[in-house]
Amino acid sequence: MISERLQNIILKELNLNSFDFKDETTANQVPGWDSFNHINVILAIEKDYNIHFKGLEILKVKNIGELQKLIDTKLQN
Amino acid sequence: MFSNIDFNKLLQLFVYDPQDHLFFSTSFFLFLFLALLIVYRLTAKSRNAKIFTLIFFSLFFYYKNSGYFFLLLFLSTFINFYLGNLLYKAKSAGIKRLLFILALVIDLGLLGYFKYTNFFLRILNDLHAGNFQPLDILLPVGISFYTFKAMSYVIELYIGSMEPTNSLKDFSLYMFFFPNILAGPIDRAVNFLPQVENDIVITKxxxxxxxxxxxxxxxxxxxxxxxxxxxxxxxxxxxxxxxxxxxxxxxxxxxxxxxxxxxxxxxxxxxxxxxxxxxxxxxxxxxxxxxxxxxxxxxxxxxxxxxxxxxxxxxxxxxxxxxxxxxxxxxxxxxxxxxxxxxxxxxxxxxxxxxxxxxxxxxxxxxxxxxxxxxxxxxxxxxxxxxxxxxxxxxxxxxxxxxxxxxxxxxxxxxxxxxxxxxxxxxxxxxxxxxxxxxxxxxxxxxxxxxxxxxxxxxxxxxxxxxxxxxxxxxxxxxxxxxxxxxxxxxxxxxxxxx
Incomplete structure (x- = not known):
């Protein structure tokens, strides 16, 4: 499940009104989430949750479900 | 019946000749490929026989196009296979990183030596930093493509986004595969290796x-x-x-x-x-x-x-x-x-x-x-x-x-x-x-x-x-x-x- 908070951050960053996010959704399926905007989304998530991703952690993430999991683990630590 | 055939000439067809390459659009390739398809069909039941047939054919194809540089391909294959698997199994992050850097240095070092040494010497000459004669280095065909293929394996293992293969044979087929060895596509190990491991299905x-x-x-x-x-x-x-x-x-x-x-x-x-x-x-x-x-x-x-x-x-x-x-x-x-x-x-x-x-x-x-x-x-x-x-x-x-x-x-x-x-x-x-x-x-x-x-x-x-x-x-x-x-x-x- 993708949390409302994460969905809102992504929607706001990509100027989208709504999008049906699923665990297996990949970045290139979301309108506007290209390789340039990717870093803006990551920065917005880091800022909103006040967390810091390591380069390797982000490279490993394959879809939004995995991104949510990564955020959850960061918040628990 | 065979008295008119010059066997020496026939044999020459199978030896590397820098003037006579084995590209996809040559009639000799067409003939060999048909023969390969027949052998492939005959060995359809055994996965190993199919893989070895393809490895053998791929090596011959590469040898025909680049001569003894196939030894370099061997080297690149062994190094990346063993370093990749070692780094995946390494317990400490430091050793993992060290092995990863070692693999990158070797891959880029080989690529750099064959591709850029003379360019570098030319720059030094232009900067009047010395008077260097160009070295007699030939570019092994396909090196930029297969080096990047090998690196994708090591990088994915380092990131942790794929499991290593334990089979050198499977990895060799990934590296030697003749359709993409000379000019790509630079396929990813993560996409190719599962295909080697699974049964082959060719649909209509x-x-x-x-x-x-x-x-x-x-x-x-x-x-x-x-x-x-x-x-x-x-x-x-x-x-x-x-x-x-x-x-x-x-x-x-x-x-x-x-x-x-x-x-x-x-x-x-x-x-x-x-x-x-x-x-x-x-x-x-x-x-x-x-x-x-x-x-x-x-x-x-x-x-x-x-x-x-x-x-x-x-x-x-x-x-x-x-x-x-x-x-x-x-x-x-x-x-x-x-x-x-x-x-x-x-x-x-x-x-x-x-x-x-x-x-x-x-x-x-x-x-x-x-x-x-x-x-x-x-x-x-x-x-x-x-x-x-x-x-x-x-x-x-x-x-x-x-x-x-x-x-x-x-x-x-x-x-x-x-x-x-x-x-x-x-x-x-x-x-x-x-x-x-x-x-x-x-x-x-x-x-x-x-x-x-x-x-x-x-x-x-x-x-x-x-x-x-x-x-x-x-x-x-x-x-x-x-x-x-x-x-x-x-x-x-x-x-x-x-x-």
Whole structure:
């Protein structure tokens, strides 16, 4: 499940009104989430949750479900 | 019956000869490939027999094209297999990192030695840092492609996004696989290895698609690219100053099409041949000249290289520079495209080519907000007019890069631009049409075929799929005859074999 908070951050960053996010959704399926905007989304998530991703952690993430999991683990630590 | 056969000559066919390569479009390859398909069919029940057949054939294919450099391929395969698996199993992060760096240093070191040593010496000479004689180093064909394939394995293991294979045999097939060893597509281990591990299924659709791709590939490479290259583009680019600006411009339009047909035609052959063996290679092209921006173009051109650099170089750099926000991305673009340029070869023209493209992308990134605002204000957003306008502008921006890319030196490129901007003589166009009518027809045909909607491609492909085997074979035979009819006297290697 993708949390409302994460969905809102992504929607706001990509100027989208709504999008049906699923665990297996990949970045290139979301309108506007290209390789340039990717870093803006990551920065917005880091800022909103006040967390810091390591380069390797982000490279490993394959879809939004995995991104949510990564955020959850960061918040628990 | 065999008294007339010169067995010595026959044997020579199987020995490496620098003048006689074994490319996909040669009759000898065709003969060997048919033999391979028969053996492949006979060994259908044993997975191991199939893999060993392919490994053996691939090694022979590589040996025929590069001689004893196949030993280097062996070396690269062993090193990356063992280092990759060691680093995956390493318990401590430090050792993992150390092994990863070691693999990268070896891979890039080998690539660098063979590709860039003489370029580096030339730079030192130019800087008057000494007087170095160029070394006698031959470039092993395909090294840029298989090194990147090997690196993708090690990098994915380091990131942790795939499991290693325990089979050196499977990994060897990934590295040696003859359809993509000379000029890609640079397939990822993560996509290819599961195919080696699982049973091979070749569907009716696969065969139809393979025949369609092989026909397209032969036509694009051997008819369009080779003909316009030899009969027009090469002549102009040899001495641009002998031709008017309009001819230089037409040669550049021709070259953009030539390099596309040459490389994507070769890729079609590679993908088609692999499909007949039951392997699905990644797509490498997606109608690149329909791109509405330079960034869009790089999502459509040489996709296996651009995604490789995007995933393994641009994204990590972008993450490291993320504090500088949009400017960090711009720096990442410049560094990545410096690598794109150098990857193509050790020449200043390629470095400048990379610089031109990185400038396009960086400017596009930094101005995107303002351009969007202008389009909105003029009510152009989402209109067909804007799309066509963007396609035309993008295409001509690409042509600037193409001039530099094709030229053997920056001086040649300068001469081409000089002729176009200062010696245009537009009226010569009509003489050109008369003098080069076949070239003109092929250029026009090539561009028309390029812009044909994908749905029509798909329909033709389905038609071939539904045809009986005899008709499929007949279609292929007709295309091969057409190719032999127009083929130039000398075999034209694929442009990307040099990279």
């Amino acid at each position: 659709e696969d065969i139809g698609r393979a025949i369609f791709l092989i026909m397209c590939g032969l036509f694009k490479k051997n008819v369009i690219a080779d003909y316009i290259g030899i009969n027009f583009v090469d002549r102009v680019y040899q001495v641009p100053l002998r031709f008017t600006g309009v001819e230089n411009l037409l040669a550049t339009y021709g070259y953009a099409l030539q390099v596309y047909c040459d490389f994507s035609g070769y890729t079609d052959l590679a993908i088609g041949i692999a499909l007949l063996l039951g392997y699905k290679l990644m797509d490498n092209f997606n109608v690149p000249f329909i791109a509405t921006s330079v960034a869009d173009y790089w999502r459509r051109w040489h996709i296996s290289l651009s995604t490789w650099l995007l995933d393994y170089m641009f994204k990590p750099l972008q993450m490291s520079f993320r504090k500088w926000k949009i400017y960090g991305s711009a720096v990442a673009i410049f560094l990545t495209f410096f690598a794109v340029g150098l990857w193509h070869g050790a020449n200043w023209t390629y470095v400048v080519f990379g610089l031109i493209h990185s400038t396009y992308l960086a400017v596009s990134l930094l101005t995107i907000k303002y351009r969007k605002a202008i389009y909105d204000k003029l009510h152009l957003t989402g209109t067909k007019f804007l799309k066509v306008f963007q396609i035309i502008i993008t295409f001509h921006l690409l042509l600037v890069g193409a001039v530099v890319f094709r030229s053997d030196s920056l001086k040649t490129a300068k001469n081409v631009f000089h002729q176009i901007f200062h010696f245009f003589h537009g009226a010569v166009f009509f003489q050109w049409i008369q003098g080069y009518s076949k070239v003109a027809i092929l250029i026009l045909l090539g561009y028309i075929l390029h812009f044909i909607p994908k749905s029509i491609d798909k329909k033709v492909q389905n038609l071939i799929t539904e045809s009986p085997l005899v008709v499929q074979a007949l279609l292929l035979a007709v295309m091969i005859i057409v190719v032999f009819q127009v083929e130039s006297a000398q075999l034209q290697p694929v442009i990307y074999f040099n990279f």
